[in-house]
Amino acid sequence: MSTEVAEKPAPPKPKQDSFLALFLKNLWSANTVTVTVLSIFLALVIGAVLIVISDSDVLSKFSYFTARPSDALNASWDLISSAYADLFKGAILDPASIQAWADGTGTWQAALNPISETLTYATPLVFTGLSVAIAFRGGLFNIGGQGQAVIGCVLGAVAGFAFSLPAGIHLIVALLFGLIGGALWGFLPGLLKARAGAHEVITTIMLNYVATLFLGWLILQKGVQDPNRSDAISKAVKSTAVLPALPSPLRVHLGIVLAVLVTAGVAWLINRSSFGFELRAVGVNPPAAKTAGMSVARTYTLLMVVAGGLAGLGGAVQVLGTADKLTAQVAGNIGFDGLLVALLGRNKPWGTLLAAILYGALRAGGNLMQVDVGISLELVTVLQALIVIFIAAPALVKAIFQLRAARAARLGASLAKGW
């Protein structure tokens, strides 16, 4: 009789986690997506603190915090929520203008304007970001994206107003000029790195200044400067060379399509082509690549040409799509932002595209925030830098939020290589 009881040890059910359980378990681990989202969250929190401590009205309410805490907290909350609401409205959509469009009192342009602005700011960043990312994969720091983009702007614009060609062909020629200009500006540090061992961080930074000064000189020259203006501004690019855009006031132009195509091209180049294989090999271990018969010097030079070309194309897209003429500030900060974009995108082409759109969104939203609540656009720079700091130090984010270790340990901090 007793055997009956012993006979039935319930067979241990193979413990199969449901998809949902597995998903939740992995959600709070240090994987790429979680770390990225938490990095953005942390940056926004620090940004909120900055907003509050820099506002004297709100700060004055904190002086009697112990007596009536609600005053200070409400004022802080109002300020932060309206600032971040503007960030969202300026970048993605504004419910008010959607409502107006539905009622027939507003236009569809107004409803789409935030997205259009985001993509407009994102477009050049895709190119400069890819430029930095591809160089990174080959073990090079291309800090010269700014200078390469400036030269791209210059050659693209000059080709745009100096030549007379049929529409379409003119645009392609102008874009090619920008590409070639950037490639030349990248070739120089690449060559110096390969032949003389000059560190590309220094040479590219210096070439940034040289490019900016050259632009400052060029736009004051006869034949380049707008004859009707006395200030530093060039003639406008001819309409045959302008990137077609959606109807005004929307500013988004064909450049974003080009950006997606180029992203696909760079993804193919890095992951599928033999040059991509070489550059990745050189990036991981130059001596080993050399032993395997690859020319490290040639790879470095070619890589900087490609990286420079991408940034130059970004500059050309900026001037042919958005700016229309050369000014001293035509390239803005697209080269340096490209660095952050590439880091945020973890030096992967599609990641860089997404990161560029996020940065474009921050920038577009920041504009509205500045106009509406009077919070300086510089806050966006702080947010962008903070996001990248947290992304670059996943161990920090992991420690703050007590995340589990990721299953696939692909998120190790990128170890420094030094000079």
Next chain:
Amino acid sequence: MVDAPEPFWIRERRLGAGITVIGLIATFVFGSLAESKTARFTLSADASGAAISINGQVGAILFGLITVALGVVMLTGRARRWQTLLLSLGILAFVLSFLCWQVAGKFLPLVDTLDGSLEYALPLILGALAGVLGERSGVVNVAIEGQFLMGAFGAALVGTLATSVWAGLISAMVGGVIIAAMLAVLAIRFLVDQVVVGIVLNLFALGITGFLYERLMQPNALKYNQPPKMPEWKIPGLSHIPVIGPVLFDANLLVWLALILVPVIHLALKNTRWGLRTRAVGEHPTAADTVGVRVRGLRYVNVLLGGVIAGAGGAYFTLVSTGAFNKNMTAGAGFIALAALIFGRWTPFGALGAALFFGFAQKLAYYLSVAGSPVPNQFLNMLPYIATIIAVAGLVGRVRAPAADGVPYVKS
């Protein structure tokens, strides 16, 4: 990547060829463009007083020929011992030839030029010294620019609030240390790529100072952005020495701080226990750890000390130079300091020389644009940058960073 040196074209001959070529350029281009008028190099701060005068065209050709001669001596390959001296003299003669061309028919006040060069060089010296401390112990510091900005901002803000230069100077150092601490923690503790951290910290400092500037200082400049200026002190007696006196002994505290720190750090690196350990940690951390040096601790100390020095360099911008903070007012000086560090081969005296060279190029560009040079001033302003590229690419040869520079140390 590293080519074996060819049998004939050794480094000295290549440098010699370079010097000969620039000498020929000086002789023919500068010589033919120079006006045949007197160039006066006055020994004072203006056109008056004693002066060294030379006919511009004669001078340009003469110094050009001297450059060629020095280059040819190097080309023979017989004077390898004197290579550095010949190289420096060659560059000096080339610069003099250029000056004779530019100054022909005008004057160049030497005291003013030296004074200005030193002033432009001042933050570069301090920034490069900060870099020396970090990098000799194995932490790459690309964030000098950010430390400058935070220093400049801190000096302006606290200097104004406390109406005291010294409070401003101290908070400038604190500002530098804040960025240095972030750099140290991220690089040493969290092993993040140091060049990446540096660049991002620069942007962070740019953003946060710009943000606070627009929120606090711009609306209320009187209350927040009017720091007192650092006083110039005259040392009685010494300040009357011609040329050197007014430059070195009628100056502010930062100048002396920078000029004293150079030999101090040099000697400390060479002779003290701290210096030996720093170099050991920068070259071979594992070995240093084996004999009981606390590698990470020493790196923290050095990076933070660097932050103090770079922050003081940042104070130059608000307490000495312009007298108010402005967005992105350092305009890349931190990167030039970084270049001076590499140009100076990671040594204090090398950094001093490189910084003075950049300062001179900057002052010269400024002076020539004011004096109405035929060369557009944008091109003159390119001089320091192009000089840096040439210097990093060629003149210093293959510079060797400390072996463990930029490599985080993980105990195994």
